[in-house]
Amino acid sequence: xxxxxxxxxxxxxxxxxVLAILLVLTGITVGVSYIHMGFFNIPIALAIACTKVTxxxxxxxxxxxxxxxxNISFISTVIVLIILIGFxxxxxxxx
Amino acid sequence: MSSQIDRAGxxxxxxxxxxxxxxxxxxxxxxxxxxxHRYSEFFAEGGKELDRMIGTINTVVLLISSFTVAASITAxxxxxxxxxxxxxxxxxxxxxxxxVNKYFEWGAKIHHDIxxxxxxxxxxxxxxxxxxxxxxxxxxxxxxxxxxxxxxLSISLVFVLTGKITPSRFSMLDNSGLYWxxxxxxWIFVFPLFYLVL
Numbered sequence: 001x002x003x004x005x006x007x008x009x010x011x012x013x014x015x016x017x018v019l020a021i022l023l024v025l026t027g028i029t030v031g032v033s034y035i036h037m038g039f040f041n042i043p044i045a046l047a048i049a050c051t052k053v054t055x056x057x058x059x060x061x062x063x064x065x066x067x068x069x070x071n072i073s074f075i076s077t078v079i080v081l082i083i084l085i086g087f088x089x090x091x092x093x094x095x
Numbered sequence: 096m097s098s099q100i101d102r103a104g105x106x107x108x109x110x111x112x113x114x115x116x117x118x119x120x121x122x123x124x125x126x127x128x129x130x131x132h133r134y135s136e137f138f139a140e141g142g143k144e145l146d147r148m149i150g151t152i153n154t155v156v157l158l159i160s161s162f163t164v165a166a167s168i169t170a171x172x173x174x175x176x177x178x179x180x181x182x183x184x185x186x187x188x189x190x191x192x193x194x195v196n197k198y199f200e201w202g203a204k205i206h207h208d209i210x211x212x213x214x215x216x217x218x219x220x221x222x223x224x225x226x227x228x229x230x231x232x233x234x235x236x237x238x239x240x241x242x243x244x245x246x247x248l249s250i251s252l253v254f255v256l257t258g259k260i261t262p263s264r265f266s267m268l269d270n271s272g273l274y275w276x277x278x279x280x281x282w283i284f285v286f287p288l289f290y291l292v293l
Binding site: 007009010011012015016018019022023026029030033041042045046048049052053056057059060061066067069070073074077080081084085088089092093 | 107110111114129131132133154158159162166172173272273276279283290
């Protein structure tokens with residue numbers, strides 16, 4: 001196993017662009033919160049949050065450049081979370 | 096004779112730990128979701144009591160600190176030690192700013208008799224009581240993680256300064272960075288759920 005494999009370096013510019021995107025998304029989510037759409041405010045806020053989280057995971061946390069084990073185990077964790085939240089909600093919402 | 100370092104294993108170990116943290120906060124968010132469903136108007140009422148500006152500032156501070164932590168790793172990979180130190184110091188400073196903001200927020204709430212088991216909450220609407228109960232537990236646990244993250248970053252900073260972390264051996268810095276990004280991730284969800292649920 002090659003112990004000195006080339007590691008992927010993210011340039012300051014690339015990182016800076018990710019930060020810019022995150023700040024814009026933050027601005028959008030705050031701006032949207034001032035528009036009252038009733039029930040839809042929450043799914044939209046959560047959708048924007050999920051987008052931000054994806055950017056942090058892929059670039060700041062390097063997930064885009066990791067191997068199969070980390071990628072699969074991460075997706076599995078997300079699935080567990082979706083089941084945890086989804087099924088609980090499914091139960092609670094229809095009592 | 097230096098032994099082989101299993102960098103992939105070290106990184107995977109950290110990710111496995113992060114998964115447990117994700118499930119930990121995930122469980123708390125499940126609680127939030129269930130009670131939001133039952134007490135939506137009261138959660139909105141509670142949300143209005145929280146300062147959106149401070150919440151936004153805290154979000155921005157953590158996002159910038161995530162950038163500087165990632166940048167410190169790039170700097171280390173390029174063997175730019177001074178930059179690495181600078182970025183790490185900035186990140187730790189961001190953590191301090193976040194905690195100071197939290198102190199002001201919690202202080203203001205406690206001053207207005209809004210804290211777990213306070214008279215106002217106990218004698219008021221149960222929905223509002225639960226909202227602030229969740230607020231204190233989730234932001235409190237998150238704040239604890241900010242402190243732990245700052246400790247890890249500080250240890251990494253010392254290791255960088257003393258030459259224990261080098262461009263060919265920086266897993267400690269890498270993993271501390273991952274922990275810090277997790278703290279940021281959690282806050283990205285906490286922010287809309289508590290401050291923007293109006």
